[in-house]
Amino acid sequence: MDFSDTPEEAAFRAEVRAFLEANAEPKSETRTVYPVSYGSLDMLPLAREWQRKKAEAGLVGLSWPKQYGGRALPQIYQVIFDQEQSNYLVPHSVFDIGLGMCIPTMMTFATEEQKTRFVGPAVRGEEIWCQLFSEPAAGSDVAALQTRSVKDGDDWVINGQKIWTSGAHFSDWGVLVTRSDPSLPKHKGLTFFFLNMKSPGITIKPIRQISDSSNFNEVFFTDVRIPDAQRLGAVGDGWKVAVATLMNERLAVGESREPNFADLFRLCRQLELEDGPALRNALIRDKLADWYVQQQGMRFTRFRTMTALSRGQTPGPESSMLKIVNANKRQAIARFGSELLEMTGSLVDPGLSPLKAVMQQALLDAPGTRIGGGTEEILRTVIAERVLGMPAEIRVDKDIPFKDLAKQ
Amino acid sequence: MNFDFSDEQQELRSQARRFLEKHCTPAKVNARLDGAPFDRTLWQAIADMGWMGTAIPEEYGGLGLSYIDLCVIAEELGRCVAPVPFSSSAYLATNAILQAADERQKTAWLPGLADGSVIGTFALSEGTAAPSAKTIGTTFDGKTLSGTKLPVIDADCADFAIVVARDSQGRIVLCRADLRQPAVAIEAVDSVDDSRGHAKVTFNRAPAELLAGQTGWSVIETLIDGAAVLVSFEQIGGAQRSLEMARDYSLQRRSFGRQIGSYQAIKHKLADMWIAIETARSNAYYGAWALQNGPAELPVAAAAARISACEAYWFASKENIQTHGGVGFTWEFDCHLYYRRAALLAVMLGSPRIWKDRLIQTLEQRNAA
Numbered sequence: 179m180d181f182s183d184t185p186e187e188a189a190f191r192a193e194v195r196a197f198l199e200a201n202a203e204p205k206s207e208t209r210t211v212y213p214v215s216y217g218s219l220d221m222l223p224l225a226r227e228w229q230r231k232k233a234e235a236g237l238v239g240l241s242w243p244k245q246y247g248g249r250a251l252p253q254i255y256q257v258i259f260d261q262e263q264s265n266y267l268v269p270h271s272v273f274d275i276g277l278g279m280c281i282p283t284m285m286t287f288a289t290e291e292q293k294t295r296f297v298g299p300a301v302r303g304e305e306i307w308c309q310l311f312s313e314p315a316a317g318s319d320v321a322a323l324q325t326r327s328v329k330d331g332d333d334w335v336i337n338g339q340k341i342w343t344s345g346a347h348f349s350d351w352g353v354l355v356t357r358s359d360p361s362l363p364k365h366k367g368l369t370f371f372f373l374n375m376k377s378p379g380i381t382i383k384p385i386r387q388i389s390d391s392s393n394f395n396e397v398f399f400t401d402v403r404i405p406d407a408q409r410l411g412a413v414g415d416g417w418k419v420a421v422a423t424l425m426n427e428r429l430a431v432g433e434s435r436e437p438n439f440a441d442l443f444r445l446c447r448q449l450e451l452e453d454g455p456a457l458r459n460a461l462i463r464d465k466l467a468d469w470y471v472q473q474q475g476m477r478f479t480r481f482r483t484m485t486a487l488s489r490g491q492t493p494g495p496e497s498s499m500l501k502i503v504n505a506n507k508r509q510a511i512a513r514f515g516s517e518l519l520e521m522t523g524s525l526v527d528p529g530l531s532p533l534k535a536v537m538q539q540a541l542l543d544a545p546g547t548r549i550g551g552g553t554e555e556i557l558r559t560v561i562a563e564r565v566l567g568m569p570a571e572i573r574v575d576k577d578i579p580f581k582d583l584a585k586q
Numbered sequence: 587m588n589f590d591f592s593d594e595q596q597e598l599r600s601q602a603r604r605f606l607e608k609h610c611t612p613a614k615v616n617a618r619l620d621g622a623p624f625d626r627t628l629w630q631a632i633a634d635m636g637w638m639g640t641a642i643p644e645e646y647g648g649l650g651l652s653y654i655d656l657c658v659i660a661e662e663l664g665r666c667v668a669p670v671p672f673s674s675s676a677y678l679a680t681n682a683i684l685q686a687a688d689e690r691q692k693t694a695w696l697p698g699l700a701d702g703s704v705i706g707t708f709a710l711s712e713g714t715a716a717p718s719a720k721t722i723g724t725t726f727d728g729k730t731l732s733g734t735k736l737p738v739i740d741a742d743c744a745d746f747a748i749v750v751a752r753d754s755q756g757r758i759v760l761c762r763a764d765l766r767q768p769a770v771a772i773e774a775v776d777s778v779d780d781s782r783g784h785a786k787v788t789f790n791r792a793p794a795e796l797l798a799g800q801t802g803w804s805v806i807e808t809l810i811d812g813a814a815v816l817v818s819f820e821q822i823g824g825a826q827r828s829l830e831m832a833r834d835y836s837l838q839r840r841s842f843g844r845q846i847g848s849y850q851a852i853k854h855k856l857a858d859m860w861i862a863i864e865t866a867r868s869n870a871y872y873g874a875w876a877l878q879n880g881p882a883e884l885p886v887a888a889a890a891a892r893i894s895a896c897e898a899y900w901f902a903s904k905e906n907i908q909t910h911g912g913v914g915f916t917w918e919f920d921c922h923l924y925y926r927r928a929a930l931l932a933v934m935l936g937s938p939r940i941w942k943d944r945l946i947q948t949l950e951q952r953n954a955a
Contacts, residue, residue: 179590179591179592179595179654179871179874180588180875180879181589181872181876181879182879254587443949447953457946457950460943463942463943463946464943466946467889467893467945467946468893468942470890470945470946470949471865471869471945472865474868474869474872475866475868475890476865476868478589478868478872479864479865479868481587481868482589482868484587485587485589488588489590496864499861499865503861558854558858559854561857562853562854563853565857566857567833568848568852568853569848571850
């Protein structure tokens with residue numbers, strides 16, 4: 179049990195700090211959120227530039243093998259990087275899905291030639307990736323997907339629709355799971371590909387969210403052709419590849435998103451209530467303490483996961499808990515922080531509220547955090563079954579050919 | 587960085603669990619709850635394992651291991667709701683002497699605590715007010731103590747108490763007073779968890795000795811911080827056992843033709859118990875590290891560990907009863923042992939309300955610095 183850095187870790191932390199000091203603005207009492215929002219197209223060149231700088235400094239893909247531009251470091255180094263970066267205002271990453279899920283999947287399933295072609299541009303921020311799994315009728319039950327792939331010569335022809343695809347509108351490449359054989363039960367008969375998002379036959383429609391931004395999309399496929407050489411894994415093994423992609427997602431969970439404890443603490447230090455400074459109010463202190471404890475609990479849980487990894491254990495469904503706790507905490511802080519602002523708590527104009535209205539804006543964004551990447555209901559079921567060994571849900575559709583399910 | 591116990595500590599854990607499953611059964615806890623006197627045989631068996639001396643340096647008769655090792659033992663004792671004065675003697679009395687006594691006193695007093703032949707406790711509370719430098723009314727005139735402490739846990743079996751008092755100059759001091767002397771009146775009182783004895787202790791100009799190394803309220807705070815980390819492991823052990831009991835029962839009990847554990851209402855409840863426990867565990871690990879290696883981090887780390895452990899044990903112990911349904915509410919099933927202990931430990935070192943306030947106060951000070 180040692181929470182101090184080893185000499186190597188301390189040296190790396192110093193390297194990260196020096197890089198951040200030279201290249202980014204630290205968060206301050208009044209500015210805690212990067213001024214250009216995720217949904218804005220202005221953000222894209224800024225995000226690419228930031229990614230390029232990190233890549234040049236050798237700070238991307240820390241745990242990846244050296245031949246793909248990584249540094250072959252233990253996972254804990256990514257934690258150190260994230261910790262340090264969380265003290266700075268940096269563009270929202272549009273590369274997390276690509277680097278956290280798509281590229282690791284490529285590294286496991288693509289050919290050497292493909293890896294050489296794709297890893298570098300992704301690391302340097304030149305190419306953005308998206309993940310095409312969910313469909314209108316396949317959300318939590320993603321294996322119920324219907325998008326068809328049919329072999330035609332050396333190509334596959336894709337028809338169907340994906341939805342909730344983050345960043346599809348600015349992505350260059352995507353990973354896609356399709357149904358190649360509906361005569362098999364739903365988890366079988368799936369096949370996995372990567373494809374060029376500019377391929378003919380792809381139509382992308384942004385989805386307007388509660389928060390009025392449009393981070394994700396509907397993606398329609400009409401006779402889209404993918405070369406068989408871009409298949410990842412065997413025909414019919416798509417579920418296995420998709421599960422591997424989602425396993426990587428478990429590792430990609432970072433520091434909790436704003437507004438977090440630090441933001442609310444900052445807000446309370448600035449606010450004067452009817453009976454004095456907000457921080458002197460007993461109710462507020464009680465709430466702050468609860469969220470501090472949750473935040474630290476999740477931070478150290480992530481550390482524990484990294485320790486398990488360094489001992490050669492695979493990350494379990496335990497990290498589902500990080501998502502459940504962080505998403506609920508974020509929504510609760512956004513609500514509490516907004517209500518602390520009394521009648522101005524309804525204003526989302528960044529010029530009219532402390533901390534650029536981060537609380538009010540997050541209030542409208544927070545419901546999505548509890549749904550995306552696995553709803554908390556599904557995650558609780560995962561914890562109950564995989565960690566606690568509780569009986570599995572009854573699955574009436576498990577062994578029935580997919581094409582017969584609709585008839586039931 | 588490494589955020590887990592070492593292989594040696596895991597071995598210590600299995601050894602402790604095997605020992606306690608054999609020697610510290612629910613039947614023993616129940617017997618004590620039903621009025622049986624303190625079980626000296628059990629205490630001696632634990633002493634023979636060397637546990638009381640875990641973190642006491644070898645020069646004072648201890649094993650000279652770390653507080654992190656003591657945390658491992660704490661979790662196992664919590665898991666079996668051990669009806670012994672371990673926290674009073676091995677955390678509070680022992681650490682008070684280690685931190686506030688002078689060399690002569692340490693040499694004289696610690697070996698007996700380390701080998702279990704002497705039992706100590708800690709007398710702080712004087713009623714409903716949260717103890718603070720302002721509220722302590724017990725006085726020490728340089729030779730004798732006067733005042734009433736309520737409650738004093740384990741006063742029924744302890745040989746001496748470390749008493750928090752005010753000296754003639756108004757300073758907060760720690761004194762060691764023998765509990766078996768005519769000037770000390772010990773009146774047993776009923777508590778929510780009678781597997782640990784509770785008493786009202788009155789000192790009538792009782793001879794006592796000042797701990798001559800350190801004085802002042804900050805000594806008490808550091809002492810309580812350390813105990814809070816250790817107790818948080820006891821709480822986690824009890825919460826984890828509560829979760830396991832709920833799971834085992836839900837797999838065995840059937841309603842409407844199915845195991846009740848197959849319903850999401852139960853599965854999700856148990857997932858929430860697990861989340862609360864793991865949150866507490868992560869905070870407690872940080873607390874353990876701070877107790878051993880990071881004194882500057884201890885006030886924040888101890889508060890976080892204590893707040894989340896209180897929450898986890900409360901939630902797990904009450905939902906364990908709920909999962910059992912009617913039988914969970916009976917004396918015969920063991921669920922209540924955990925619910926009782928959760929309620930006791932939640933106030934034993936100060937309520938979560940007080941700790942939350944202290945946590946924010948420390949963060950404010952840190953931020954101002």
